[in-house]
Structure formats: C-alpha cells, structure tokens
Amino acid sequence: MSLNMFIQHFINALGLGSLYGLIAIGYTMVYGILRLINFAHGDIFMLGAYFVYFATIHFKLPWGVGVVLAIAGATLCGLLVDRIAYRPLRSAPRISALISAIGVSFFLENLATVVFTGMPRAVVQPPWLMHPIPVRGIRLIPLGLMVPVISFLLVAGLLWIVYRTKPGLGMRAISFDIETTRLMGVSVDKIIALTFALGSALAALAGIMWALRYPRVEPFMGVFPGVKAFIAAVFGGVGSIPGAMIGGLALGFVEIMSIAFFPTLSGYKDAFAFVLLIVILLVRPTGLMGEKLEEKI
Amino acid sequence: MLDIKNLHIWYGGIHAVKGLNMVIDRGDIVTLIGANGAGKSSTIRAIAGLVRGYKGGISYTNPGGKTVDLNGLKPEDMVRMGIALSPEGRRILPQLTVRENLLLGAYIRSDKEGIEEDIEHVYSLFPRLKERYAQKGGTLSGGEQQMLAVGRSLMSRPDLMMLDEPSLGLAPILVGEVFEIIREINRQGKTILLVEQNAFAALKIANRAYVLEVGSVAIEGTGRELLQNAAVKEAYLGG
Numbered sequence: 001m002s003l004n005m006f007i008q009h010f011i012n013a014l015g016l017g018s019l020y021g022l023i024a025i026g027y028t029m030v031y032g033i034l035r036l037i038n039f040a041h042g043d044i045f046m047l048g049a050y051f052v053y054f055a056t057i058h059f060k061l062p063w064g065v066g067v068v069l070a071i072a073g074a075t076l077c078g079l080l081v082d083r084i085a086y087r088p089l090r091s092a093p094r095i096s097a098l099i100s101a102i103g104v105s106f107f108l109e110n111l112a113t114v115v116f117t118g119m120p121r122a123v124v125q126p127p128w129l130m131h132p133i134p135v136r137g138i139r140l141i142p143l144g145l146m147v148p149v150i151s152f153l154l155v156a157g158l159l160w161i162v163y164r165t166k167p168g169l170g171m172r173a174i175s176f177d178i179e180t181t182r183l184m185g186v187s188v189d190k191i192i193a194l195t196f197a198l199g200s201a202l203a204a205l206a207g208i209m210w211a212l213r214y215p216r217v218e219p220f221m222g223v224f225p226g227v228k229a230f231i232a233a234v235f236g237g238v239g240s241i242p243g244a245m246i247g248g249l250a251l252g253f254v255e256i257m258s259i260a261f262f263p264t265l266s267g268y269k270d271a272f273a274f275v276l277l278i279v280i281l282l283v284r285p286t287g288l289m290g291e292k293l294e295e296k297i
Numbered sequence: 298m299l300d301i302k303n304l305h306i307w308y309g310g311i312h313a314v315k316g317l318n319m320v321i322d323r324g325d326i327v328t329l330i331g332a333n334g335a336g337k338s339s340t341i342r343a344i345a346g347l348v349r350g351y352k353g354g355i356s357y358t359n360p361g362g363k364t365v366d367l368n369g370l371k372p373e374d375m376v377r378m379g380i381a382l383s384p385e386g387r388r389i390l391p392q393l394t395v396r397e398n399l400l401l402g403a404y405i406r407s408d409k410e411g412i413e414e415d416i417e418h419v420y421s422l423f424p425r426l427k428e429r430y431a432q433k434g435g436t437l438s439g440g441e442q443q444m445l446a447v448g449r450s451l452m453s454r455p456d457l458m459m460l461d462e463p464s465l466g467l468a469p470i471l472v473g474e475v476f477e478i479i480r481e482i483n484r485q486g487k488t489i490l491l492v493e494q495n496a497f498a499a500l501k502i503a504n505r506a507y508v509l510e511v512g513s514v515a516i517e518g519t520g521r522e523l524l525q526n527a528a529v530k531e532a533y534l535g536g
Contacts, residue, residue, distance in 0.1 A: 166404065173390050173401050180388040183345060185376030185405035185453060 001260065004138050009260040011144050015213065017252020018151035022206035023229030024236065024244035025158065026199030032175045032239035033195055035094060039101040040081050041203055042226020043108035048074035048204025049211035049221060050116055053123055063126055071204045077108075078200025079193055087189065112219035120218040123211045147209050154202060155245050162241060167194055175239065224270065231277045237287025246288060251276060298323040298488060299344070299457060304353035306339045313339045315512035316353070321457070321490060321505075323360075326483050328491040328499040328520065330533060331509035337492045338385060340509075341459050344490075345382035346372040360456060377405050379456030385465065385492075387446040391435025395426055398434050398445055402452030412452070419448035422478055440471040447478065451487075458482070459490040464498060476502055496533035500524045508533070 001009075023045055030038045051073040055066030085104045089097045129146070132139040162168040170191040173181040182188050210225065211217050232251045236243030251273055259266045280287060299321040306314040314336040321327045329337045343351050344367065355367040359379060367375065375381075381402075390398055399419060403412045420427035423444040429437060434445060443463055450458055460479065464472040472495060480502050483489050493499035500506055503520035508529060516529060523529045 166400075169393075169397060169401055170404065172393060172397075176390045176392055177388055179347065180384060180390065181401070182372040183347075183376070183382050183384060183388075184401045184449070185373045186401075187371075187373050 005260075007138055009256055011140070011148075013253045013256035014249070015144050015147040015252070016256060017249035018148045018245070019206045019210055019213075019248070020225065020229045020232045020251050021245035021248025022151050022154065022202045023225055024232040024248045025155070025241055026203045027230050027233040028236070028238055028241060028244040029171075029195050029199050031233070033171060033192060034086070034097070036086065036097050037101060037230065038081075038086075038196075038199075039098075039105040039226070040085070040108055041199065042222035042229070043105055043112070044074050044078050044081070044200045044222070045203040045207040045210070045225060046112060046217070046219065046222035047077050047108070048207030049123075049217045050112065051204070052208045052211060053121060053217045057121075057124055067205075067208055070208055071201050074204030074207070075197050075200045078196045078203070081108075082193060082196040087192075109219055109223070116217075116219060118219060120216045123215040123217060125212055125215050129212065143209075143212055147213065150205070150209070151245075154205065155241065158198065158202070159241060161198070167191060171195060228270075228273045231273045234287055235276060235280045237290030240287070240289040243287055243289030298358050299490075300354075300356050300358075301340070301344075302354045302356075304340065304343065304351060304355065306336070306343055306348055306351045308339070313512055314343075314351075317509070317513050319507055319514065319517075321488060323456075323488050324483075324486070325504040326479070326489045326491060326502055326520075327505045327507070328493055328503040329507050329509060330493055330496040330499055331515075332532075333494075334511075335509040336512040337509055338461055341382060341461055341490065341492050344375075344380065344459065346370050346375045347382075357457070373405075376453050376455075379454075380459070381450045381453050381455035381457070382459040383446045383450040383461065383463070385461040387439075387442045389434035389437065389442045389445050389449075391433060393434055394431050395434060395437070395445060396430045398449050399426075399452050402449035405453055411454075415452055415454070419451055422451075422481065423448055439466050440468070440475075443467060443471070443475055444478075447475065447482075451482065455487065457488045457490060459492070461492045462494060463491070464493060464495045472498055496529070497524075500529075500534075 023041065026041045027038060030036055048070050051070035052066050055061045055069050056063055081104050085100045086097055089100055129143040130141055132141050162171060170181065170186045173186065174188055174191055178188055228251060229248065232247035233244045235250060236247030254272050254276055255269060258272055259269060301317060301319040304314050304317040317336065317340060329340065331337050339348065342348050344355055356364050357367055357378065357380065358364045365378065390401065393401065399416050403415065406412055425441055426444055426448060434442065437445060447460065447463065463475050467475065476498050479489060479491065491499055500520040500523050506518060506520050506523045507514050508516040508523065516523065516526060
C-alpha cells in the first residue's frame, strides 16, 4: 500500500472512529450516572440525521440553521425519553429501566418508519464540504478533516464541563452516590436531564456528520452505529469519557485498516467490532480506562 | 427552631417511628440516643427529606421567624433552607478529591469568595484535610473521612446541622477529637442535632437529649440530667 493510500485510510478511520466515539460518550455518561444502557441512544442519533435532512433539504434552510435545529430537536427528544421512559423507573429495579430502554428504541425506530417512511432518503452534501483539496498528491476532502476536528473539540468541551464546572461536579458525585449527592443540595433530576441533553446533542451531531459522510438517512441507521458505539464504550471502560473516545477510535481503525490491508475480509466488516468486544471482555473486562472499584474504608 | 409533632414513619410494613415528639431550640446541641432500630436514623432522615410519606408534622422556623412545614419537601429544598445532614457511614465521595468533596457541600452557593473562606475555615478546624486537599476521598483514613464529612456539611452554611453517628468506627481518641470539634462548631453559632450510639460522649456535650425506644421518646431532659438518670445509666452507659 502506498503512503498516500495509507494516509487516506488513516483520515477515514479517524473520522469513523471519532463518530463512534461521539456516540459512545452518550452511552458512557448515562451509564456512569444511572447504570443504565440507554438503548434509545442510537435512535437519537438517527433523529438528529433526519432533522437535519428535513431542515436543509425539505425546508431549504441554510446548513448552519439546520444543524442547530437538528441538535435542539434531538436533544429535546433525548430529554423526553428520560422524562417519560426512565424517570418514573428511577427507584425500580435496574432491569425495568433496561427493558424500558429497549422498548423506547423499538418505538422510535418504528415511529420513524411510520412518519418518515422506510425509504432511505439521499442527503445532498453542500459542495464546499466535498470539494477535494490536493495536498502533495493526496486528495483531502474537507468533510473528512472536519469530522475528527469537530469531534475532538466537542470532547474537550465536554471534559471541561464535567471536570471544571459545578454541574459537572454534580454529575461526577451522582455517579458515585445519589443519596449523598442529594443531601448536598444537588437537584439530581436536573443533573440527570443535563446528562441526557449533552449525550443527545453529541449523538445528534454524530448523526448529522454520519448523514453527510454516507449521504443518506433511514429509520434504522442508528442501530449498527449504536451497537458499535456501545462496544466502543465498553472497550474504553464504561463511565470514562476519554475511554469512550479512545474506544471509538480503536474501533474505527480496526474496521477501516483491516479492510484496507485485507480487502477480502470486507464482508466481515461488522464482525470486527464484536471480535474486539469478546477480546476486551476476556482480557480486561473493565475496559482500557475503566476504574477499579475502590472499596470504601 | 424545629418542632416535631406526633411523627409516624413506616418502612414497608414496619412501623419504625410511632408518635415521636421533639423540639430543638436554636443554638443548642440536641442528641438522640437509643438502641439500633429505635427510630433515630429514620427521624433524622425524615427531617432531611429522605423519607417519603410520613405522617405528622415537622416544622422549621428559619432565623427570619418564618415557619415552614417540611413534609413533602425534597432533600435539596432542605439544604437550601439551611438544614444539612451528614449521613451515617460518612459517605465521602471516594473518587472526588478532599477539596471537591468540600465544594460539593457548597453546591447550593455561588459566592466564590465566601466558599473559599469557608474551605479555609474547615481546614483550620481540621488541619489534616488541608494537607490532603488534593487526595481522593477514598484514600483517607476513617477518622479523616469523618472530619471531611463534618467539614462538608458546614460548607452549605447550615442553620441546623444534623450528624448521624459521627463516632461510628472511630478509635476512642478520635471520638473525643470529633466531639470537641462539634462543640466548637456549636460555639460558633450552629444548632446541632446529633444521633449517636455512643451515649456517654453525646450526653456530655448535649444541652438537650431524647432517648428513643421502639419508635418514640422514652426519656427526655438535659444532657446532664440524663447522664445521672438511673434508667439511662442502666441501659446505655453500662450501669
């Protein structure tokens, strides 16, 4: 493989991996706080993609406006999912919330099929995003560079919120001990809602960028990226935000590079994620950055 | 400042508190003592807003003279009104640093300078915490964690500070130290409600004490009176 080809694949993997990472962050944040796998997360991703499709292609709004509206719409949906499907089950056994999550996921996918129809719709990419820039014989597509850059900026912003702000302190505290955190005056429901909002906004952005990369939207487009992002979260260590990003990147690289080097394996593309999952569960079940549970003294 | 009238609490089918009456005057150290299961923790948790659906009245009069019925309010409302509970077992957040634990205690406040002043105040009460401010809470010893728990509940600038079993699991020398600091905090103007198994240590510093037995008040009086009381001596002070 020529160096040029390798660089193309590298950028491609970086883009795919950072999208997995963005989705994985939503899983990991909600799991970290509620010990709940929010199966509906992949469908929020799908809704974000649909919203931007309708805003820009149907209603002919400028891309900037469409992106903002799509993020707002998907975030609102994420908040509604928490309010309607999870919050009433906060003190119920964990399995109830998990079943509710699966139910919400099916509901959203089928609702989307009814409302948007099951027909995939083509997304028209803005030309400036696709116009290749030649750099030393490599054709760089602006979109390919934008995706990882935006993703890393978002992760940096999120880490700032979690580690440097008061609501972030509340989030971290809730993930260890909800009752004690309430006793400190933290409105737990508000912080949980904020967590869902942040996770949903990131998923929506990932959905938008996904729709631009593979230029189409369809109701079940969130299923596979959702499952893979969940694997990425487990790989990185559930509960760890940098872990989710690293897991996403690892997965992106495994998928892209294995096909780049062994094109005959391309039929198995989706299987690599699961191989990675099995390996990490065997070797290091807490994930790369997963923290060992410290015993209370 | 706090008036509890005919309090009843049920846990599932268990009638844990049966018609408890209790009064806390501003500026006092009041202690609740009694055996395991007598209803001490249930009472204190009800005041903090952690118990849903109890019967009877808990009313709180704030320093401005306004009286509020606490039934149905959430724990975060209590903290905002000035009622703080340091729960049993310390419940330090193990992955947060000492400083972050203190900042969490000040969560309802937004006066940065005041918060820094209060952190310094806590460090002056517990110099050990200052040495360890960047360490994770989970790495502290039991005594240090208790100090952090007490310091943390000071951080919301409470009017009423409730401590559930602060001596639990501490070496006797540390128990003395913690109680001396509780007394010091009281001298600086905080009203304190202390739930304790260590009746002797608690009664020594209490202005007013209630002995709970199977969910209601069996004996009440000043700390000194109860230290002399034959029944209390027999049951709680080892004869």
